[in-house]
Amino acid sequence: MIRxxxxxxxxxxxxxxxxxSVGWLLLEDRWxxxxxxxxxxxxxxxxxxxxxxxxxxxxxxxxxxxxxxxxFRTTLEDGRSLWETYGFIANPKAKDLKxxxxxxxxxxxxPYGFAVTNYMPALAFQTPLQxxxxxxxxxxxxxxxxxxxxxxxxxxxxxxxxxxVIAFTDAVRNAMLDPDLTADRILDEYEKLCPDDDTGLIDxxxxxxxxxxxxxxxxxxxxxETAKYGLPYHGAELKSAGAIPAGPGRTRxxxxxxxxxxxxxxxxxxxxxxxxxxxxxxxxxRPRAQYDGSLGDPVTRSFTAAYASGASVTALAKPExxxxxxxxxxxxxxxxxSIPVKPFAAxxxxxxxxxxxxERGFQVFKQYCADCHGYRPVSRDPAKVEPWVAEGxxxxxxxxxxxxxxxxxxxxxxADRVTFRYAxxxxxxxxTALPGNAAVAKVQEARLxxxxxxxxxxxxxxxxxxxxxxxxxFLETKRAYRKGHPLYFPACPEGDGNCKPEDLLAIAPPCxxxxxxxxxKCEITDFEAFINNPIPxxxxxxxxxxxxxxxxxxxxxxxxxxxxxxxxxxxVYDPADMGYVTPAPVDDECADPRQAFLFDTAVRGNGNQxxxxxxxxxxxxxxxxxxLRALLAYLKTI
Amino acid sequence: xxxxQTEPAPRLQPYHVAFTLLPFAxxxxxxxxxxxxxxxxxxYRTNAYSWGAAVMIAPALFLMARRLGRRALNxxxxxxxxxGLILLLTHDIEILGWxxxxxxxxxxxxxxxxxxxxxWGLEAVWVIDVLMAWNRLDWARAEGRYAxxxxxxxxxxxxxxxxxxxxxxxxxxxxxxxxxxxxxMGLGLGLRCxxxxxx
Numbered sequence: 001m002i003r004x005x006x007x008x009x010x011x012x013x014x015x016x017x018x019x020x021s022v023g024w025l026l027l028e029d030r031w032x033x034x035x036x037x038x039x040x041x042x043x044x045x046x047x048x049x050x051x052x053x054x055x056x057x058x059x060x061x062x063x064x065x066x067x068x069x070x071x072f073r074t075t076l077e078d079g080r081s082l083w084e085t086y087g088f089i090a091n092p093k094a095k096d097l098k099x100x101x102x103x104x105x106x107x108x109x110x111p112y113g114f115a116v117t118n119y120m121p122a123l124a125f126q127t128p129l130q131x132x133x134x135x136x137x138x139x140x141x142x143x144x145x146x147x148x149x150x151x152x153x154x155x156x157x158x159x160x161x162x163x164x165v166i167a168f169t170d171a172v173r174n175a176m177l178d179p180d181l182t183a184d185r186i187l188d189e190y191e192k193l194c195p196d197d198d199t200g201l202i203d204x205x206x207x208x209x210x211x212x213x214x215x216x217x218x219x220x221x222x223x224x225e226t227a228k229y230g231l232p233y234h235g236a237e238l239k240s241a242g243a244i245p246a247g248p249g250r251t252r253x254x255x256x257x258x259x260x261x262x263x264x265x266x267x268x269x270x271x272x273x274x275x276x277x278x279x280x281x282x283x284x285x286r287p288r289a290q291y292d293g294s295l296g297d298p299v300t301r302s303f304t305a306a307y308a309s310g311a312s313v314t315a316l317a318k319p320e321x322x323x324x325x326x327x328x329x330x331x332x333x334x335x336x337x338s339i340p341v342k343p344f345a346a347x348x349x350x351x352x353x354x355x356x357x358x359e360r361g362f363q364v365f366k367q368y369c370a371d372c373h374g375y376r377p378v379s380r381d382p383a384k385v386e387p388w389v390a391e392g393x394x395x396x397x398x399x400x401x402x403x404x405x406x407x408x409x410x411x412x413x414x415a416d417r418v419t420f421r422y423a424x425x426x427x428x429x430x431x432t433a434l435p436g437n438a439a440v441a442k443v444q445e446a447r448l449x450x451x452x453x454x455x456x457x458x459x460x461x462x463x464x465x466x467x468x469x470x471x472x473x474f475l476e477t478k479r480a481y482r483k484g485h486p487l488y489f490p491a492c493p494e495g496d497g498n499c500k501p502e503d504l505l506a507i508a509p510p511c512x513x514x515x516x517x518x519x520x521k522c523e524i525t526d527f528e529a530f531i532n533n534p535i536p537x538x539x540x541x542x543x544x545x546x547x548x549x550x551x552x553x554x555x556x557x558x559x560x561x562x563x564x565x566x567x568x569x570x571x572v573y574d575p576a577d578m579g580y581v582t583p584a585p586v587d588d589e590c591a592d593p594r595q596a597f598l599f600d601t602a603v604r605g606n607g608n609q610x611x612x613x614x615x616x617x618x619x620x621x622x623x624x625x626x627x628l629r630a631l632l633a634y635l636k637t638i
Numbered sequence: 639x640x641x642x643q644t645e646p647a648p649r650l651q652p653y654h655v656a657f658t659l660l661p662f663a664x665x666x667x668x669x670x671x672x673x674x675x676x677x678x679x680x681x682y683r684t685n686a687y688s689w690g691a692a693v694m695i696a697p698a699l700f701l702m703a704r705r706l707g708r709r710a711l712n713x714x715x716x717x718x719x720x721x722g723l724i725l726l727l728t729h730d731i732e733i734l735g736w737x738x739x740x741x742x743x744x745x746x747x748x749x750x751x752x753x754x755x756x757x758w759g760l761e762a763v764w765v766i767d768v769l770m771a772w773n774r775l776d777w778a779r780a781e782g783r784y785a786x787x788x789x790x791x792x793x794x795x796x797x798x799x800x801x802x803x804x805x806x807x808x809x810x811x812x813x814x815x816x817x818x819x820x821x822x823m824g825l826g827l828g829l830r831c832x833x834x835x836x837x
Binding site: 003004006007008010011013014015017018020021024025122123124125213312314437438475479480483 | 652653655656657659660662663664666667669670671674676677678679680681744747808
């Protein structure tokens with residue numbers, strides 16, 4: 001009898017376990033179909049694609065203001081929503097939404113540039129729990145804020161100059177570490193707000209379980225990294241330049257990548273970068289991306305951006321993510337060329353410059369600027385732009401800074417963007433983050449060994465230790481991607497059956513190129529240099545220089561004095577000076593809660609010196625000032 | 639062969655099913671659910687199926703080593719051997735599908751043509767062996783060529799697993815399971831010798 005009962009129990013338990021396992025696999029298939037169905041146009045991939053940057057469940061986003069008010073509060077809300085306070089662009093569909101915001105209508109109210117996916121963050125498997133994830137458009141879409149208070153529609157490809165992404169990240173980290181935040185609390189609050197949201201019995205159970213798993217996982221991950229990241233800032237600190245020196249419209253991408261790719265602290269990194277525009281990225285116009293020209297391929301650039309922002313190698317191998325990254329990269333290549341971007345005249349018809357002045361400015365530009373930037377011929381129709389002409393003696397050339405600066409002085413801009421610690425170790429680290437096929441992986445392994453041996457020979461045992469660790473990480477990753485990670489680079493052109501990845505090893509890092517070599521072929525370079533590139537849609541590139549330290553074009557070309565300190569946030573666009581109206585601080589403070597970030601150019605990494613073209617202020621004459629005014633008029637039209 | 643002819647015919651009992659199905663189900667559930675806590679769930683799941691196959695074949699290899707040609711094989715052997723095959727096939731479907739995009743040529747490129755042929759050959763003969771075990775009346779008391787077949791297939795599977803677990807698998811789990819297989823085979827052969835001395 002007992003034996004019979006034991007047999008029955010064992011068989012019953014086995015059947016339950018098998019049914020649960022097979023059932024889960026079938027459900028995974030169903031949940032993944034939702035993401036797989038997101039076959040997208042370039043715009044859709046750019047704006048709503050999955051990039052492995054899932055931040056939190058939609059259900060949490062619905063109730064975040066109720067369950068985590070302290071974590072997100074900056075004390076500078078001034079009546080703004082949580083999203084608006086951090087500079088996210090309001091969803092254009094939200095104004096038509098007359099019902100409660102819930103999971104079911106998330107795509108109508110989540111800020112512009114958020115994706116809705118079923119991927120668990122980092123682990124990248126799918127569940128019924130929907131997540132809100134960042135996309136390219138979260139950072140690389142902006143709006144023009146006019147003096148009358150109106151806002152333009154979102155402009156794809158423009159950097160979001162109001163987005164406080166690091167502050168937002170700290171706020172999220174605060175929320176996750178809140179010991180009082182539980183899955184039950186989130187779901188209880190959610191059910192109060194969205195009582196009609198019927199998830200279904202099984203999906204409901206799985207959702208509740210996964211919500212709990214996500215929260216405990218996120219808390220463990222964030223809590224476990226406080227030694228590397230420190231505790232997040234909170235309250236008014238989130239908007240304080242003293243605490244978070246990047247501020248609106250800027251990031252610290254190399255602090256992030258040092259942390260993510262090298263697993264090292266990045267606090268001593270002052271490479272502040274304005275969120276760049278991503279117009280006209282086609283490789284004939286812009287063969288190398290980034291302000292320093294360090295990346296040679298738009299897909300690699302997009303992978304690096306997602307990876308630095310926290311996407312895991314696992315997530316970046318998902319077919320949907322790979323497809324979205326490639327589609328978004330292709331979109332930016334054509335954005336502004338075959339995909340139209342509205343010119344200055346469309347936003348400021350009342351401030352369209354005089355055509356004769358524009359023509360004079362064009363001549364000034366050709367004489368003094370085109371050598372480095374190429375040029376755009378003047379369009380007869382102010383509503384359109386002519387194709388950019390990528391011709392110039394120094395176009396696409398590296399401009400060294402510091403020890404690499406040319407004898408005549410060079411650009412002279414703040415060099416912290418390209419001189420940070422570990423800069424020279426990043427190319428090989430990034431390259432070996434993604435294993436290639438078997439033949440390539442052998443070379444990757446050999447180069448890691450060489451880096452270790454070189455470090456030992458140079459008397460740097462700690463660096464040798466780092467490369468040993470990196471090799472261990474590489475070998476671990478390689479086991480999972482036997483035929484190579486799908487985003488491995490340098491990659492053969494699509495459809496080129498004769499090309500093999502191992503044929504491209506000569507351009508895989510580290511390369512021994514010279515800063516003056518042209519064209520630069522290495523897939524990732526690490527020169528202390530900036531690159532000369534075209535500047536299409538210059539009016540949407542304000543504030544200027546790589547670190548956003550000069551609010552207007554008039555100031556960049558020394559038609560106006562460059563301010564030492566100014567207030568940033570929700571700044572109004574000034575079509576006359578082509579840039580942002582930035583109030584000066586009063587008593588060392590930016591009192592307006594909507595422009596509360598004090599940008600001080602004396603702070604390391606914030607320098608606004610250099611790029612004294614066409615002339616330095618002391619070289620200006622009345623005649624040259626007139627030429628600069630014409631130049632400014634022309635720059636508005638390109 | 640005297641033992642073979644005098645042993646009673648094996649009968650499938652509920653406890654045979656219960657206590658082979660239980661570890662099989664546990665291994666599948668482990669692969670499906672525990673993988674969700676790992677950084678790369680698909681990869682972990684793929685590995686876990688192969689680890690599960692090793693777990694299931696350990697008792698089967700022990701029984702084969704001890705009994706082939708001496709005593710009748712039993713249902714423990716047949717069930718463990720079959721469940722092991724199911725797990726290996728699941729592992730291979732994951733490898734072919736997830737890691738190699740359903741392209742056998744990529745598998746061949748990864749393992750080399752000879753490696754791929756050996757791998758697929760292993761699966762082919764194992765499938766045939768399991769089909770024969772469930773269709774032939776003499777599966778438990780194989781003699782002659784069939785006994786050689788059973789012995790060779792078991793040896794092939796054993797050597798392939800040990801090689802892969804020690805040489806290809808670079809994790810502690812693989813090495814531990816390789817050791818378990820060596821132990822199971824060693825124990826089976828040791829007891830086989832002991833049985834002979836007793837006789």
